[in-house]
Amino acid sequence: MAFEPPQRLVNALGEVRDDGASAWLARVGTLLDEAAARREVTVERVHVPGGRSGLVAHVRRADGSPAVLKLAPERFRPEAERAALTHWDGFGAVRLLDPGVNDGALLLERLHPEVSVRTLPEAKALLEAAGTLRRLWVEPPTGRNCETVPERTGRQAVAVRASVEAFPEVAPLVDAALEAREALVASAPELRLLHGTFRQSKVLSGERMPWLAVGPDPVVGECAFDLARLVRDRVEDLIGSPSGPAITRRRVKRLAESLDVDQERLRGWTLFRAVESGVRALRVGRERDAENLLEFAGWL
Structure with a gap:
């Protein structure tokens, strides 16, 4: 998927001065495509302005249900987030929909970001x-x-x-x-x-x-x-x-x-x-x- 990362994310990652985060940002379009294919979801759009620590995309699952695919560089500990969301299991927090895939991306239930x-x-x-x-x-x-x-x-x-x-x-x-x-x-x-x-x-x-x-x-x-x-x-x-x-x-x-x-x-x-x-x-x-x-x- 060809796109420009949200400026808010670009600015935030520029502040952390981390070569790994910079490399991740340069490849984030490819990473999004790969994560979507792995989960068999279709990317609809990237959420803008989005967050400061990761990319959020609105997607559709194979059965047509809406979801969100979130990607983050390693420095923002996406696997720690996965572990916490798995433990909460939707109680008070957004529900994780793919608890078994450890690739720095999270498939989440879609909420109302606005x-x-x-x-x-x-x-x-x-x-x-x-x-x-x-x-x-x-x-x-x-x-x-x-x-x-x-x-x-x-x-x-x-x-x-x-x-x-x-x-x-x-x-x-x-x-x-x-x-x-x-x-x-x-x-x-x-x-x-x-x-x-x-x-x-x-x-x-x-x-x-x-x-x-x-x-x-x-x-x-x-x-x-x-x-x-x-x-x-x-x-x-x-x-x-x-x-x-x-x-x-x-x-x-x-x-x-x-x-x-x-x-x-x-x-x-x-x-x-x-x-x-x-x-x-x-x-x-x-x-x-x-x-x-x-x-x-x-x-x-």
């Missing part, structure tokens, strides 16, 4: 997103299918610390974030299978259930880590509001109480994840995103 929880009013969106997230927090599968929170955040902590020399102005926030992480990983209260990159836009409308999560980057660890990304959803709206700091503190409290998560642990992981994302945005030149994230982190 209707995410983010399209709802904010209070309703947070409620529905939190309810979806709760369903995903289950005992992890046996065997080692994905990273742990200490492993993932350990790698991130090294990169954040190394960035201080280039961006000395962020040193106080980095110190606070790394100190919070050290305390948190020393005493995790539970081990659950987590979505890993959960936010409102990752919850789509479906036929089988009203809302289903998509696009996990699964990790095993404590629930507060997963919930932390949801705290900063619509961060640009928070930054634009004179009540942003107060709204953020109320959101931490409300989400912690509604999902039985320790409030201080949620605050700590929210701080670490916001600083890590903000520093990463600085490194790749997304200055506006970095400013928003680091200002948000300062409120915590």
Whole structure:
């Protein structure tokens, strides 16, 4: 299939500076054709704007039923996603339709990508997103299918610390974030299978259930880590509001109480994840995103 990859994906893979991802992008049309032929599906169209970590195509199965074929480079751990989706088996998450094929592509039930929880009013969106997230927090599968929170955040902590020399102005926030992480990983209260990159836009409308999560980057660890990304959803709206700091503190409290998560642990992981994302945005030149994230982190 001849096509131009969505620009959003091209830009995102350009930021990661990974030769493997670049090679994957150069071959993605061929990879899509091969994955479709292997599953005996017909490609209808590539979803645009699509995601930042993989290619999503609308396809038809041999019986005419709609589905989605998702391809991702190895650095985005498509086989860890496969393992998590297999374990959830459609409970709270999009259903995997080809659990036995391990080639970096996933055949998934088709949802409604134009209707995410983010399209709802904010209070309703947070409620529905939190309810979806709760369903995903289950005992992890046996065997080692994905990273742990200490492993993932350990790698991130090294990169954040190394960035201080280039961006000395962020040193106080980095110190606070790394100190919070050290305390948190020393005493995790539970081990659950987590979505890993959960936010409102990752919850789509479906036929089988009203809302289903998509696009996990699964990790095993404590629930507060997963919930932390949801705290900063619509961060640009928070930054634009004179009540942003107060709204953020109320959101931490409300989400912690509604999902039985320790409030201080949620605050700590929210701080670490916001600083890590903000520093990463600085490194790749997304200055506006970095400013928003680091200002948000300062409120915590």
